[in-house]
Amino acid sequence: MYWNIQLGQTAPAWTALVAVFAGLALGSFTGMLVYRLPRGLALDKPGSFCPGCRTPIGWRSNIPLAGFLLQRGRCAHCGGRIHWRYPLSELLCALLALAAWYAFGASLEAIATLLFCAALVALALIDVEHGLLPDRLTLGLLWAGLAYSLAPKSGGAAALLPFPGPGQAIAGAIVGYAFLWLFNRAWRILRKRDGLGLGDCKLLAAMGAWLGFNGLPLVIVPAAVAGALSGLLMIALGRASLSQPIPFGPFLAAGGVFALFLGPDVALLSGLAGAPGLTGP
Numbered sequence: 252m253y254w255n256i257q258l259g260q261t262a263p264a265w266t267a268l269v270a271v272f273a274g275l276a277l278g279s280f281t282g283m284l285v286y287r288l289p290r291g292l293a294l295d296k297p298g299s300f301c302p303g304c305r306t307p308i309g310w311r312s313n314i315p316l317a318g319f320l321l322q323r324g325r326c327a328h329c330g331g332r333i334h335w336r337y338p339l340s341e342l343l344c345a346l347l348a349l350a351a352w353y354a355f356g357a358s359l360e361a362i363a364t365l366l367f368c369a370a371l372v373a374l375a376l377i378d379v380e381h382g383l384l385p386d387r388l389t390l391g392l393l394w395a396g397l398a399y400s401l402a403p404k405s406g407g408a409a410a411l412l413p414f415p416g417p418g419q420a421i422a423g424a425i426v427g428y429a430f431l432w433l434f435n436r437a438w439r440i441l442r443k444r445d446g447l448g449l450g451d452c453k454l455l456a457a458m459g460a461w462l463g464f465n466g467l468p469l470v471i472v473p474a475a476v477a478g479a480l481s482g483l484l485m486i487a488l489g490r491a492s493l494s495q496p497i498p499f500g501p502f503l504a505a506g507g508v509f510a511l512f513l514g515p516d517v518a519l520l521s522g523l524a525g526a527p528g529l530t531g532p
């Protein structure tokens with residue numbers, strides 16, 4: 252990855268461990284969001300409980316990943332299976348926290364990266380399970396990205412950071428939304444039905460706010476390629492048909508993670524963008 256060389260990161264190794272634990276804790280919270288948000292349940296109370304038997308979960312079983320492994324994926328009370336979303340969101344957030352640490356060291360950028368990625372994990376998992384992207388997450392992420400574009404970045408304006416200033420962020424949000432909205436319009440004219448939901452438009456708007464106008468192609472191209480390939484694979488395997496909508500949120504989320512961590516390498520290698528022009532003002 253380009254960033255850590257550019258920034259000359261010298262974060263002590265033990266901070267990587269802190270990052271992993273923060274990722275696990277945030278992943279645990281993310282798993283809770285994925286369960287409660289689409290079901291309209293309160294986020295603050297009650298504490299964690301088993302959806303099968305409603306028994307509150309003890310602190311030992313609630314330890315991210317370890318609790319799941321110790322109990323071999325089953326509730327300590329009723330023996331019901333613990334849903335795969337919990338270990339998966341904990342594992343993904345821990346890995347993304349490590350990647351954020353590797354890319355940005357112990358910095359505000361690393362924390363922002365982790366929060367951005369955790370929101371993407373939540374959105375991807377909710378879209379897979381329910382086929383929707385809740386406004387509270389997509390719009391929350393959009394506003395957070397616009398707010399963060401105003402924050403000073405350690406690399407300064409000229410640095411190759413994925414988090415741009417307000418000009419790029421606002422343009423990215425508007426164009427991100429408009430691009431998918433127009434795509435959906437064209438799809439509706441050609442095929443007489445929706446190709447995407449408005450949630451996808453809001454999610455790409457949020458990506459634009461975080462990664463800037465120049466970051467959008469680095470989100471859209473990998474997301475579209477991965478989405479098309481897996482759609483064709485599903486049709487080939489007889490698991491889906493052309494008339495059946497496939498949730499695009501997980502592919503957009505993966506595209507966002509790709510653009511954040513590997514976008515600058517791609518841009519520099521392909522000569523798509525000059526080094527300082529990538530983030531712009």
Ligand SMILES: [Zn+2]
Nearest residue numbers: 301304326329
């Ligand atoms: Zn139970």
